Amino acid sequence: MRKILVPVDFSEFSSYALEVAAHFAKSYKAEILVLHMIGLSEAYLTKSPSEEAAEAHYYMKLAKKHFDELLDKPFLKGIRVVEMVQNYKIFSEINALAIEKEVDLIVMGSHGKSGLGEFFVGSNTEKVVRTSEIPVLVIKKPHREYHPQLVVFACDFEIENLKAYQKATALFKEWQADVHLVYVNLPNEQFKSSQEIKDKIDFFLKVAHHNQLPSNQQLVVLSDYSIEAGIFSYAEELNANLIAVITHGRSGIAHFFKGSIGEAMANHANRPVITFKP
CATH class of the missing domain: 3.40.50.620 (HUPs)
Structure with a gap:
């Protein structure tokens, strides 16, 4: 296992998934790819170039702030972590990215059927599961030193x-x-x-x-x-x-x-x- 993908929405559930991914990364000396999906609307995509640039800068700056907070965790010490921001709106795109990056495991946090804010809402968790050709590990609660025994x-x-x-x-x-x-x-x-x-x-x-x-x-x-x-x-x-x-x-x-x-x-x-x- 060389690469682990963790889709995040910066909620506490993202942190749960990240901690489990960190445990596997340490065991296998693997790297973690942390993905945030902006999911911008069509209205955004049809704006003028100057408006697009301004909003893109805003969202990237906001994502950077959230990444800094999310990745400032002791359990990530010594692990190579790569930050990724993509304008994805359909969940099959996560599978395409995972295959392109040669990911071995996807670890995602899930609240359950009420979802994770604007990202993993209800059936969206199953959409990732359904479309992924890479094994998906779904985490609901915090786990320290997680090992599936x-x-x-x-x-x-x-x-x-x-x-x-x-x-x-x-x-x-x-x-x-x-x-x-x-x-x-x-x-x-x-x-x-x-x-x-x-x-x-x-x-x-x-x-x-x-x-x-x-x-x-x-x-x-x-x-x-x-x-x-x-x-x-x-x-x-x-x-x-x-x-x-x-x-x-x-x-x-x-x-x-x-x-x-x-x-x-x-x-x-x-x-x-x-x-x-x-």
Whole structure:
């Protein structure tokens, strides 16, 4: 891990994300790219050159002031930090920037469904998650010396998610984290018998690991009325310090995490959530 991107809006939640990013940066001797999105309006973009220059100077000066305050933290001592200001208005542009800069991890602060001021508002958190090809770690609370030791990894064991699964498990192994691979069986049209679930998991693991589950992983099959409820309840029971999910740009989180479930996992979990895209 060489580069970590932290999108910020200069709120306290930005500071939470920055502190977690700093912990990883120290561990990997990585640099942190701190990004602020101005998101200027079309009205601004159609002003005269002199008006544009004056307002651009104002916003850049304001951003510089906020950067000085945000980055004046003891936990950033000794870490290379690069400040970036971009006039982005759609969240897919963060993904393009992350790929261009060869970022390994995005760490972002989130308040939850009420959002972060004018930046991460409600579903905007999920927009970043949905469009990012880089793993996204969503932080809701302050964490000192954060290290993901116990991970609840929601998995549907679909072959199309194999690449994301392997990316995630490689990272968790690097972090020396214990992983609980959780399949949630639902009492609706997605319900499967025990044998159907076993066959599905066996086939997936045969392809992924030649039937040899890594020593840091264990399988868990549970039943609940929703994916969200099952994962959150199990993470609470274990006191896990990270929830992991696989994302799909077309339909939110995971093959079977449709609609509001995707937003719920990223926005509503009290614990850190990390997402991976196939």
